[in-house]
Structure formats: structure tokens, C-alpha cells
Amino acid sequence: MKKMISLLVRNRPGVLSHVAGLVTRRGYNVESIAAGPTENPARTRITLVVSGDEREMEQVTRQLRKLIDCIEVRDLKYSEAVTGEVALVTVAVEPEKRLEIMSLANTFGARIADLDENSLTLQVVGSSHMVDMVITGLAPYHIKAMARTGLVALPIDSRENRESLL
Amino acid sequence: MTDTSNTGGKRTGAQILVAALERAGVETVFGYPGGPVITLYDAIYDASFKHILTRHEQGAAHAADGYARATGRVGVVMATSGPGATNLVTGLATANMDSVPLVAITGQVPTTAIGNDAFQEADIYGISLPITKHNYLVKDAEQLSQVLAEAFYLAGSGRRGPILVDVPKDIQTALLTPAPAEPVIIPGYEPEPPLQDDQLAELAEALKFSRRPLAYLGGGVTASGAEEELFRFLTENDIPATATLMAKGVFPDDHPLALGLPGMHGTKYANLAIYESDLILCLGARFDDRVAGNVRRFAPNARVAHVDIDAAEIGKRVDTHLPVVGDLKAVLARVLKTVTPVARPDWLRRIDELKQKYPLPLPPQDGPEIKPQSVVLAISEATRGEAIIVTDVGQHQMWAAQLIVSTRPRRFLSSGGLGTMGYGLPAAMGAQIGRPDLPVVLICGDGGFQMNIQELATIREHDLPVKIAIINNGCLGMVRQWQQFFYKERYSSSIWKHEPDFVKIAEGYGIPSRRVTEPAEVSRAVRALLDSPGPQLVDFKVDMFENVMPMIPAGGGQTDFYEC
Ligand SMILES: Cc1ncc(C[n+]2csc(CCOP(=O)(O)OP(=O)(O)O)c2C)c(N)n1
Ligand SMILES: [Mg+2]
Numbered sequence: 001m002k003k004m005i006s007l008l009v010r011n012r013p014g015v016l017s018h019v020a021g022l023v024t025r026r027g028y029n030v031e032s033i034a035a036g037p038t039e040n041p042a043r044t045r046i047t048l049v050v051s052g053d054e055r056e057m058e059q060v061t062r063q064l065r066k067l068i069d070c071i072e073v074r075d076l077k078y079s080e081a082v083t084g085e086v087a088l089v090t091v092a093v094e095p096e097k098r099l100e101i102m103s104l105a106n107t108f109g110a111r112i113a114d115l116d117e118n119s120l121t122l123q124v125v126g127s128s129h130m131v132d133m134v135i136t137g138l139a140p141y142h143i144k145a146m147a148r149t150g151l152v153a154l155p156i157d158s159r160e161n162r163e164s165l166l
Numbered sequence: 167m168t169d170t171s172n173t174g175g176k177r178t179g180a181q182i183l184v185a186a187l188e189r190a191g192v193e194t195v196f197g198y199p200g201g202p203v204i205t206l207y208d209a210i211y212d213a214s215f216k217h218i219l220t221r222h223e224q225g226a227a228h229a230a231d232g233y234a235r236a237t238g239r240v241g242v243v244m245a246t247s248g249p250g251a252t253n254l255v256t257g258l259a260t261a262n263m264d265s266v267p268l269v270a271i272t273g274q275v276p277t278t279a280i281g282n283d284a285f286q287e288a289d290i291y292g293i294s295l296p297i298t299k300h301n302y303l304v305k306d307a308e309q310l311s312q313v314l315a316e317a318f319y320l321a322g323s324g325r326r327g328p329i330l331v332d333v334p335k336d337i338q339t340a341l342l343t344p345a346p347a348e349p350v351i352i353p354g355y356e357p358e359p360p361l362q363d364d365q366l367a368e369l370a371e372a373l374k375f376s377r378r379p380l381a382y383l384g385g386g387v388t389a390s391g392a393e394e395e396l397f398r399f400l401t402e403n404d405i406p407a408t409a410t411l412m413a414k415g416v417f418p419d420d421h422p423l424a425l426g427l428p429g430m431h432g433t434k435y436a437n438l439a440i441y442e443s444d445l446i447l448c449l450g451a452r453f454d455d456r457v458a459g460n461v462r463r464f465a466p467n468a469r470v471a472h473v474d475i476d477a478a479e480i481g482k483r484v485d486t487h488l489p490v491v492g493d494l495k496a497v498l499a500r501v502l503k504t505v506t507p508v509a510r511p512d513w514l515r516r517i518d519e520l521k522q523k524y525p526l527p528l529p530p531q532d533g534p535e536i537k538p539q540s541v542v543l544a545i546s547e548a549t550r551g552e553a554i555i556v557t558d559v560g561q562h563q564m565w566a567a568q569l570i571v572s573t574r575p576r577r578f579l580s581s582g583g584l585g586t587m588g589y590g591l592p593a594a595m596g597a598q599i600g601r602p603d604l605p606v607v608l609i610c611g612d613g614g615f616q617m618n619i620q621e622l623a624t625i626r627e628h629d630l631p632v633k634i635a636i637i638n639n640g641c642l643g644m645v646r647q648w649q650q651f652f653y654k655e656r657y658s659s660s661i662w663k664h665e666p667d668f669v670k671i672a673e674g675y676g677i678p679s680r681r682v683t684e685p686a687e688v689s690r691a692v693r694a695l696l697d698s699p700g701p702q703l704v705d706f707k708v709d710m711f712e713n714v715m716p717m718i719p720a721g722g723g724q725t726d727f728y729e730c
Pocket of ligand 2: 560611612613637638639640641642643
């Protein structure tokens with residue numbers, strides 16, 4: 001099974017090492033990890049997607065909760081969060097096939113981020129599922145390179161900006 | 167008071183660090199100096215606490231650990247950067263596995279040099295990440311006071327553990343005006359999780375209907391100081407108890423409800439009682455694989471209740487039916503209030519039967535060679551629970567765990583989780599410094615004794631009256647035993663071809679010592695060891711081929727006893 005976990009951590013040197021070190025040491029499978037600043041400069045939000053059996057998945061949240069720099073650890077369901085991911089995909093394409101790809105890009109609201117004679121780089125923004133779909137759509141062409149940020153998520157109830165966490 | 171007259175009221179980072187230790191109530195620090203901490207050591211020159219210079223940083227770490235286990239206070243260790251810091255690694259890992267509160271302070275190359283492979287640079291922050299409860303690299307001198315206050319708070323609260331604080335040289339020499347300490351607030355850190363009524367109610371209910379409950383005690387009982395509540399709980403409810411190395415003595419070993427050690431080298435009756443139990447009450451233990459080698463064949467007919475301050479321990483290795491998160495002392499106090507005492511005569515009769523039928527095997531004493539068990543028994547009889555017994559790791563440790571009668575917590579110190587050879591001697595030294603009022607006896611193997619033997623110098627220097635009994639079987643006994651049982655007696659690198667003369671070595675360090683080879687001499691020699699003043703050492707030459715029994719091979723269930 002797969003699980004999306006949202007961590008709010010103290011923005012301290014080494015906090016990422018603590019999180020990454022924990023998940024590797026305990027042997028969890030990390031599908032993605034994405035970290036970045038929040039509205040509060042003293043806080044960082046990290047979104048983790050991990051996979052494993054049920055016991056492991058139960059353990060991982062508890063172990064993360066033990067990290068001293070973790071302020072909040074939440075298992076997120078997709079219905080409780082807004083999520084998104086960015087992917088950059090470079091495909092090899094001769095000029096005459098460009099239009100095909102551009103129409104695929106249009107369907108998914110992807111942008112052309114770079115272009116030369118033989119290749120084209122798309123920037124896709126959306127749910128992980130949508131990014132997957134674009135990649136599937138591009139599979140018949142030759143994908144030369146790809147980078148994905150991993151999922152970032154924000155719990156929906158964080159709109160209420162709970163003071164207790166600050 | 168430090169002279170601050172020509173610094174305009176400013177103080178160095180090192181002085182601020184020392185002041186923070188004083189504020190934390192530190193009385194003793196164990197450590198070893200070097201270039202990157204020389205400023206810190208200069209500040210220590212004026213400190214109100216005692217600094218014990220060991221002969222190796224590993225010795226300092228284990229000594230701080232022994233001090234902490236014996237006293238329940240936070241142990242403090244210091245080392246220089248690079249090799250000094252890396253020498254702490256085994257000590258930190260040992261303390262981390264057994265949840266021992268430590269604060270380790272290491273020097274580091276200047277912040278401007280970090281990452282440049284500077285002389286004596288080692289990334290101890292990165293290295294210690296998986297073997298500490300938390301760690302810090304201080305990059306701003308203004309934060310020193312606060313970081314140290316946090317370090318002590320974290321080490322000694324919740325599930326205890328070691329905290330490392332890495333302090334670069336320029337942070338130690340920085341001049342600044344000390345800011346008043348702020349209260350420590352760590353959002354999200356909950357050292358005393360509030361008790362949940364529903365969990366307690368379910369536990370009480372399960373207990374009411376259990377006919378064969380069994381308490382499995384771990385280090386959490388010691389850490390929370392719950393021995394009085396535990397005693398009432400077990401005795402009022404007729405609950406027999408098995409105690410791990412970490413819990414030895416929290417419930418008196420000589421009580422009829424005491425079953426001794428569980429697991430690999432536990433008593434048969436403890437393991438069989440676990441197997442027959444219908445309700446395992448795991449109190450601050452963690453189902454280590456040396457206790458529950460095969461979780462499916464541990465207690466197949468039992469519901470499992472697990473009380474722990476660390477929620478992550480619950481369900482880690484075994485399925486738990488009744489989780490209770492909280493401090494054991496508080497949990498037991500609440501349970502005592504809600505549970506109506508129940509007598510369980512049938513279960514106690516069964517326990518008695520198991521004890522009669524499967525007593526701990528003891529070798530006959532009439533051979534020409536001393537049996538190692540007889541030395542341990544003589545120590546137990548001569549100390550009667552009044553001493554702190556410290557062990558190293560190996561066969562002698564298991565005999566001590568089986569045979570020493572402990573009646574109080576913090577009187578049996580041993581490296582449980584990591585099983586660190588070389589732990590015993592420095593830990594005994596630290597324990598003696600923390601508890602000068604109690605006799606400290608070290609039971610040590612001839613192998614492990616050589617792993618931190620240099621600390622004899624520290625013991626002599628401070629005239630610490632540690633009594634050392636070497637159980638000298640001329641081999642790495644525990645390894646030799648496994649090779650005998652499971653590797654067709656192919657004794658690969660476990661029997662020495664040459665052994666040093668421990669009596670002469672002790673003499674060289676100025677410690678009175680003797681060798682004992684005759685079985686008839688054992689109890690007199692033990693008494694003399696304990697009654698003579700100052701540090702003392704006796705080298706007991708014992709039978710090389712004695713084995714620790716009973717034994718459940720690794721991965722076995724509670725009834726899978728090895729028969730030789
Ligand atoms: C630092 C370390 N290295 C290796 C081991 C593996 N080991 C466990 S027990 C043992 C033998 C210990 O020999 P000794 O100290 O003489 O004690 P004995 O078993 O003979 O009582 C060894 C090598 C260990 N536990 N710790
Ligand atoms: Mg030996």
C-alpha cells in the first residue's frame with residue numbers, strides 16, 4: 001500500500017537529514033519526498049509518499065512523529081488535501097511531429113518549456129495521476145530525460161491556520 | 167567566577183557552554199581534550215563540576231552511561247573533533263539502544279572550515295544521526311545556551327536517550343553577551359503523553375477476565391521509577407513477572423512471583439509461562455528478538471497489552487491488542503485505582519510447578535576447575551542486592567543475569583540492546599562515581615576486559631573502589647559456545663593462543679590483584695575482593711567449556727529449547 005504523509009517541521013539545519021535518515025534506516029520505501037518553505041520562515045513542509053505493508057505504514061508515521069524537529073505529522077487522504085506535482089519531460093521529436101505533441105500538451109494544460117530542432121521539453125503541473133497520464137501519452141515518442149518534483153500536499157483544513165502550531 | 171573584566175562583560179561561547187552545564191545541575195563530566203576543544207577545556211578549568219579525564223573517549227561515553235544508569239540523572243561526555251568524536255560512536259549507540267539519558271558535547275573544526283576536509287574534521291552530526299535521540303550542530307554562538315537547555319531536557323524526558331551537541335571551535339571562542347535563558351518549548355514534542363481513559367479501561371477489563379496474566383518487564387519500569395506501583399500491582403493481582411536485562415531488580419528476584427530472565431538464555435519456567443499465558447502485559451519492554459525470537463511462537467494463546475511511553479514501540483514487532491501509551495508510573499497508579507484485586511491460585515500453582523520441574527541447571531561443583539557460575543553465585547550471596555553489579559557482554563553476562571539476585575532497580579547495569587563488549591569496566595567506573603555510597607562490582611569476561619582495559623588508570627587515579635571479577639575462561643566464551651552447538655566445534659578465532667597476565671597488568675596500573683584457580687577458594691576470594699579497600703581485581707580462571715543453559719537458538723519460539 002501507498003501512503004501520503006505531510007510533515008510540518010522546524011526549519012533547522014539538518015532536519016531533512018533527520019527525516020531522510022529515519023526512513024532509510026527503518027527500511028521504508030520512499031516514492032517521493034518534497035520539501036519547501038511555508039508561510040512561516042521558521043517552518044518547512046515536507047510531503048512524503050511511502051509504500052510498504054500495513055505494519056510498516058503504521059510504523060512510519062509513529063516513527064516520524066518521534067523526530068524532535070517534527071511539529072506535526074499527518075497521514076493524508078487525497079480527499080483531505082490539495083496536491084500537486086511538477087514534471088519536466090524532454091522528448092526527441094522531429095519538427096514535423098511537433099504539432100502532435102503540442103496537442104497532447106494542450107489537452108493536459110502542459111506548457112512548452114524549451115524547444116530546439118530535435119527535441120521539446122514539456123512542463124506539466126497537476127496531480128500525480130495527471131503527470132503519469134502525460135508521461136504515458138509521451139511514451140510512444142522517445143523520452144530523453146525527465147525530472148519530477150514528487151508530490152506536494154497541503155491539508156485542506158490548514159486554511160483555518162491553527163494558531164496552536166505557531 | 168570567571169574573570170570578565172577586560173571583555174566588557176562579554177563571555178566566550180565556551181564559558182557560556184560551561185555555565186549552561188552548571189545551570190543543568192551537572193556534577194560530573196567525563197571526557198578527553200584536544201585542539202578543537204582546548205578553549206572549552208580552558209573554561210572547564212573554572213567550572214563548578216568535576217571533569218574526569220578517562221584514557222579513551224569510548225571509556226568516557228560508557229562511564230557517563232554507567233553514571234546515568236546508576237543515578238537516573240543525565241550523564242555528560244565530552245570529546246574533541248574528528249577522532250575524539252568518532253571514538254564516542256559505540257558509547258552513543260549503546261546508550262541509544264538502552265534509552266540512557268546522555269548529553270555528548272563534541273568539538274568541531276571552525277564553521278568556516280566545515281566541509282573542507284579540515285584537519286581532524288569528521289561529520290559527527292551525520293555519523294550520530296541514527297544513534298542519538300536528537301543531535302545539533304551549533305552554527306550560531308547566540309544559540310548555545312538554548313541548545314544545551316534543550317539537550318538536557320530532551321535527554322532526560324520522554325523516552326530517554328543520548329543527545330549530541332557539536333560545537334565548532336569559532337563558536338567556543340566567540341565573544342558575546344550572554345542572553346538570559348528562555349524556557350524550553352519544543353512544539354510537537356510530547357514527553358508525557360496524556361493517558362487515554364478508554365485504553366486504561368480496556369486494559370483493566372482484560373485483566374479482570376485473564377486467568378493466566380504475565381508481566382514482561384523492560385527498561386521503561388526502571389526509567390519511570392515505577393517499582394512501588396509495580397510491586398503492588400503484581401502482588402495484589404497474582405501476576406508473575408519476567409524481567410529483561412534492562413528491568414532486572416525493579417521487581418525483587420527473590421519474590422515467588424519473579425520468573426527471572428525471559429528469552430534466549432532465560433529460565434525455562436519464564437519462557438513456558440509466557441507460552442502458556444493468556445494475557446501478556448508488556449510494561450516498557452520492546453519484544454527484542456533475544457526475548458521473542460519468533461513472534462508467532464512467543465505467546466500464541468495470549469492477548470498482548472503493551473504499555474509504553476513511546477507510541478512507536480507499540481505494534482513494532484508483535485500485534486498488540488491493548489495498546490496503552492503513557493508513563494508507566496502514571497499508568498500503574500491509575501490501574502491500581504480501578505482494578506479490584508483478583509486471586510489466581512491455579513495460575514500460581516502452575517507457575518510453582520514449572521519452577522519445580524524446570525529449575526535453572528547448575529553444574530556440579532566437585533571438578534578440578536572452577537565453574538564460572540560458582541563465582542557469580544558467590545558474588546550474589548556476598549552482596550545480597552546491596553551492591554551495583556555491572557557486567558560486560560558474553561557468557562558471564564548471561565550467568566550474572568540468571569544468578570545474581572537483584573532486589574532494587576539501578577543495581578544491575580549491562581549493555582542490553584547493543585551488547586557492547588568493553589562496556590563493563592568504564593560503566594562500573596561511572597556508576598561508582600555516581601554512587602560513591604554503594605559497592606560496585608564488575609563481572610567481566612577476559613575478552614571484553616581487554617576492550618577498555620586502559621580505564622584501570624582512571625580508576626586508580628581517582629581511587630574508585632570498584633571490585634573487578636574477571637571470569638577468565640580463556641576464550642570468547644559466547645562465540646565458542648555457538649561454534650560448539652551450531653558449527654561442529656570449529657572454534658574459529660574464539661580461543662586465544664596467548665593470554666596476558668591480568669594480575670601483572672593490574673599491578674602495573676597499581677591495583678591490588680590476585681589469581682584464583684581452586685574451586686574451594688572461590689567464596690573466600692569473593693569475600694576478600696569485596697572487603698578489601700579501594701579498587702581490587704581477582705582473575706578467576708574457570709572452565710573453558712562451560713555453556714550458558716537453557717538456550718533457545720536465534721529465531722526460536724518460547725518452547726524451542728536447545729538440547730545438547
Ligand atoms: C564490541 C563487540 N565485539 C564483538 C562482540 C561479539 N561477542 C559477543 S560475546 C563475545 C565473547 C565475549 O568474550 P568474553 O569477554 O571473554 O566473555 P565470555 O563470553 O567468555 O564470558 C563476542 C566476541 C560484541 N558483543 N561486542
Ligand atoms: Mg571469556
